[in-house]
Amino acid sequence: MPPTPQxxxxxxxxxxxxxxxxxxxxxxxxxxxxxxxxxxxxxxxxLGVPDHNAIFGTxxxxxxxxxxxxxxxTPLSEDAMTGVGLGAALNGLIPVHHHxxxxxxxxxxxxxxxxxxxxxxxSGGRVKVPxxxxxxxxxxxxxxxxxSKSTQAVFAHIPxxxxxMPSTPRDAKGLLVSALRDxxxxxxxxxxxxxxxEGEVPEESFTTPxxxxxxxxxxxxxxVVATSWMNVEAHHASEILKQRGVxxxxxxxxxxxxxxxxxxxxxxxxxxxxxxxxNGWLNCGFSAEVAAVVSNKCFGELKSPVERxxxxxxxxxMARVLENEFYPNAADxxxxxxxxLKLEPSDLSGEIFYxxxxxFKGPF
Amino acid sequence: MKAVSKKIAIELYKKVYxxxxxxxxxINNYKRNVMKSPMHxxxxxxAIIAGVCQALRRQDQALGTYRxxxxxxxKTGETDGFFAEMYGKASGNAGGKAGSMFLSRPSAGxxxxxxxxxxxxxxxxxxxxxxxxxxxxxxxxxxFGDGAIEEGAFWESLNFACxxxxxxxxxxxxxxxxxHAGEAAxxxxxxxxxxxxxxxxxxxxxxxxxxxxxxxxxxxxxxMIKKTKKxxxxxxxxxxxxxxxxxxxxxxxxxxxxxxxxxxMKADPMxxxxxxxxxxxxxxxxxxxxxxxxxxxxxxxxxxxxNAPDPAKSELYKNVFYExx
Numbered sequence: 001m002p003p004t005p006q007x008x009x010x011x012x013x014x015x016x017x018x019x020x021x022x023x024x025x026x027x028x029x030x031x032x033x034x035x036x037x038x039x040x041x042x043x044x045x046x047l048g049v050p051d052h053n054a055i056f057g058t059x060x061x062x063x064x065x066x067x068x069x070x071x072x073x074t075p076l077s078e079d080a081m082t083g084v085g086l087g088a089a090l091n092g093l094i095p096v097h098h099h100x101x102x103x104x105x106x107x108x109x110x111x112x113x114x115x116x117x118x119x120x121x122x123s124g125g126r127v128k129v130p131x132x133x134x135x136x137x138x139x140x141x142x143x144x145x146x147x148s149k150s151t152q153a154v155f156a157h158i159p160x161x162x163x164x165m166p167s168t169p170r171d172a173k174g175l176l177v178s179a180l181r182d183x184x185x186x187x188x189x190x191x192x193x194x195x196x197x198e199g200e201v202p203e204e205s206f207t208t209p210x211x212x213x214x215x216x217x218x219x220x221x222x223x224v225v226a227t228s229w230m231n232v233e234a235h236h237a238s239e240i241l242k243q244r245g246v247x248x249x250x251x252x253x254x255x256x257x258x259x260x261x262x263x264x265x266x267x268x269x270x271x272x273x274x275x276x277x278x279n280g281w282l283n284c285g286f287s288a289e290v291a292a293v294v295s296n297k298c299f300g301e302l303k304s305p306v307e308r309x310x311x312x313x314x315x316x317x318m319a320r321v322l323e324n325e326f327y328p329n330a331a332d333x334x335x336x337x338x339x340x341l342k343l344e345p346s347d348l349s350g351e352i353f354y355x356x357x358x359x360f361k362g363p364f
Numbered sequence: 365m366k367a368v369s370k371k372i373a374i375e376l377y378k379k380v381y382x383x384x385x386x387x388x389x390x391i392n393n394y395k396r397n398v399m400k401s402p403m404h405x406x407x408x409x410x411a412i413i414a415g416v417c418q419a420l421r422r423q424d425q426a427l428g429t430y431r432x433x434x435x436x437x438x439k440t441g442e443t444d445g446f447f448a449e450m451y452g453k454a455s456g457n458a459g460g461k462a463g464s465m466f467l468s469r470p471s472a473g474x475x476x477x478x479x480x481x482x483x484x485x486x487x488x489x490x491x492x493x494x495x496x497x498x499x500x501x502x503x504x505x506x507x508f509g510d511g512a513i514e515e516g517a518f519w520e521s522l523n524f525a526c527x528x529x530x531x532x533x534x535x536x537x538x539x540x541x542x543x544h545a546g547e548a549a550x551x552x553x554x555x556x557x558x559x560x561x562x563x564x565x566x567x568x569x570x571x572x573x574x575x576x577x578x579x580x581x582x583x584x585x586x587x588m589i590k591k592t593k594k595x596x597x598x599x600x601x602x603x604x605x606x607x608x609x610x611x612x613x614x615x616x617x618x619x620x621x622x623x624x625x626x627x628x629m630k631a632d633p634m635x636x637x638x639x640x641x642x643x644x645x646x647x648x649x650x651x652x653x654x655x656x657x658x659x660x661x662x663x664x665x666x667x668x669x670x671n672a673p674d675p676a677k678s679e680l681y682k683n684v685f686y687e688x689x
Contacts, residue, residue: 043497069497074524075520075523075524075527077486077516077520077521077523077524079486079516079517079520080485080486080489080516080517080520080521080523080524081486081520081524082486083483083484083485083486083487083489083490083517083521084486084487084489084490084493084521084524085490086486086487086490087475087486087487087488087489087490087491087492087493087494088490088491088493088494089490090470090475090476090487090490090491090494091425091475091490091491091494091495091498092494092498093494093497095490110480110483110517111483111486114478114480114483115478115480115483115484115487118466119476120683120684120685120686121461121683121684122458122461122462122466122468122476123458123462123468123470123476124456124457124458124459124461124462124683125459125682125683125686126458126468126470127468127470128686129686159684160684160685162685182686183686183688184685184686
C-alpha cells in the first residue's frame with residue numbers, strides 16, 4: 001500500500017516487518033515505563049509532563065505509577081530546570097527533561113553549552129552526567145518561526161553532548177533506552193509528525209546503540225542520507241523511482257553526534273552518489289558535515305558531487321504556501337535523484353504527497 | 365548568643381589563614397608566569413567562606429563561582445591538588461583541565477564552581493533536590509555574588525527551591541561590584557533581603573567580617589532549613605581587596621577609592637579572628653605555630669606543583685564523554 005494522505009503511516013508500509021506494531025509515541029512511553037521500573041534513579045520532568053496531553057501521550061500514566069517526586073511539571077524556567085537536571089545527575093539521579101518545542105530548549109542553551117556539556121571534562125573525568133533531554137522538533141500545522149525548529153546541528157556542534165534523532169518507532173524505543181543507560185548528556189529530537197507513525201517494536205526492553213546508523217532501505221544506484229522525518233520522504237521518493245528501475249539506498253544516521261561515518265562512507269563507495277536530506281537548515285548544517293565526510297573519504301569513488309536537501313536560510317513562515325516552499329518533500333528528493341542519475345523527470349502529477357492537512361486541524 | 369568554642373574558633377582561624385597563606389603563595393609566584401590562567405582572588409571574603417564552611421559537615425555539599433580559591437580550601441583543606449591545578453599540571457585536582465575558575469572536589473563535598481555568573485545556582489538546586497529525594501539529610505550551599513541576582517537563573521532557581529522545599533542554603537556574597545559596575549548602575553530594587561523574604565524562605569543578613577559571627581548566622585540558617593523545610597538565604601557584605609581578576613590592587617583605576625579598603629582593613633577577617641583566639645586565651649606562640657604549619661603545607665604544595673609533570677597531550681581528548689568498560 002503506497003503512502004497517501006489518508007494513510008499517513010508511511011513508515012508502517014516501508015519499515016515494518018513481522019511482529020507487534022505500535023506507534024512511535026507509544027514506543028517512547030513504553031521505554032520510559034520499562035526503564036523507570038527498572039531503575040529508580042530515573043525521574044521525568046518538564047512543562048506538560050503530567051497534564052492531559054502528556055507530551056503527545058509519551059508520559060501518560062507515569063505520574064500515577066511513579067508519584068510526584070519522579071514525575072513533575074515545572075515552573076517556566078527552562079534554563080534553571082536544566083541546571084537542576086545537571087545537579088541531580090551529579091548526585092546520582094537520572095533526569096529526563098522534556099520540552100514540548102525545541103524552540104523552548106534554546107532558553108536552556110547556557111546550561112547546555114556552558115555547564116552540562118563541560119562538567120565531566122572539567123572535573124578531570126571524576127564525575128558522570130547521565131542526563132536525557134527530549135525535545136519536539138519539526139513541522140506541525142502553521143507553527144511558524146518559534147514552534148517548529150530543528151536544531152540538531154546547533155547542539156551537535158558542542159562537544160560533550162550526544163544528539164539523537166530516531167526515525168522509526170523501533171529506534172525511538174531502543175535509542176531512548178540507550179540514552180537512559182548512557183551516563184552522558186543525550187538530547188533526543190523527536191519530529192512531531194513521527195509520533196503517529198506505526199512500526200514493529202519488540203515489547204521487551206532492548207537497546208539500539210548510540211553512534212550507530214542503520215540502512216533503512218537497501219539499494220545500489222544512489223545513497224540518500226536522511227534524518228528524522230526526511231527518512232519518510234526519502235522512502236516515498238524511493239518507491240516512486242523504484243517503478244523506473246532506480247534502486248535507492250537510504251542511510252539513517254540515527255545519531256547526529258557521535259556520527260557513524262562508516263555506514264555512510266560504505267554506502268557511498270558502493271553507489272557512487274550521495275544526497276543528504278536533512279530535516280534542518282542547510283547553511284552550516286548537519287548536511288554540510290556529512291558532505292564534508294563523504295567528499296573527504298569517498299573522493300575517488302564519487303561519480304557526482306554530494307547534493308544537499310534541507311531548509312533554506314529563512315525563518316519558518318506561517319502561510320501554508322510559504323511553509324510548503326520552506327519544507328522539502330519526497331518530490332524534491334525525486335528531482336535531485338533524477339538530476340544526478342541523468343534521468344528524464346518523472347510525471348508526479350498523479351502522486352499524492354504526505355500532508356498533515358487530512359489528519360490534523362489544530363490548534364496545538 | 366552562646367560563645368563559639370575554642371575548638372571551633374581554631375578551626376575557623378585555620379581556614380582563614382589557609383586561604384590567606386595560599387593566596388599569598390599565588391601572588392608571590394604569579395608574576396613569574398608559572399600559572400598561565402586568570403585568577404579571581406578571595407582576599408576579603410574569608411569570613412564568609414570560613415564561617416559558612418565551618419557550619420557545614422564534610423558530607424554537606426557546596427557550589428561556588430570563579431572566585432572560589434577560598435571555598436575550595438575551606439571545604440576540602442587540601443592544597444596539593446589545588447596548586448597543581450593552578451599550575452595546569454597532571455597532578456592537578458582535575459589534571460589541569462579546570463584551573464582556577466572550575467575547581468571541584470566532589471569527594472570532599474565541593475560539587476563544583478563555574479565561570480559564568482549564576483550558572484551553579486540551579487545546579488545547586490538540583491543537587492539539593494537529589495538529597496531531598498534520597499532523604500540523606502545533606503545540606504547544599506551555593507555561593508554567588510550580588511551580580512548573580514541580576515541573572516534570570518537566580519530567580520528561576522530561588523523559585524524552584526522554595527516551591528520544592530529543598531535543603532539549600534543560598535549565600536550571596538555582596539562586594540558591591542559586578543566587575544567594575546557598582547550598585548547604582550545595576551540595582552532597580554532597594555533590598556534583596558526584603559524581596560527574597562517574600563519567597564518561602566528564611567532570610568538572614570550581615571555586614572560582619574568576623575568569621576565567628578558568620579559561623580553563628582550560618583549555623584542558625586542551616587538549623588532553620590531543617591526546622592522549616594524551606595531554603596535559607598544569607599545576604600552577606602564583604603570587600604574585595606584585589607582587582608576583579610588578577611593578583612594586584614586596582615585603586616588607581618578610579619572606580620573605588622583606597623580609603624574604602626583602609627576602612628574595611630580595620631575589620632580584616634584574619635585580624636579579627638586572630639584577636640578572637642587571643643581573647644579566648646590561646647597563646648600567641650600557639651597561633652604562630654599553627655600559622656607555621658599552614659605556611660609549610662602551602663610551600664610544599666607549591667614546590668610539588670612546580671616540579672610536577674605536564675599533562676600528556678593525549679589528555680586533550682579524554683573524558684569528553686564517559687565510556688563504559
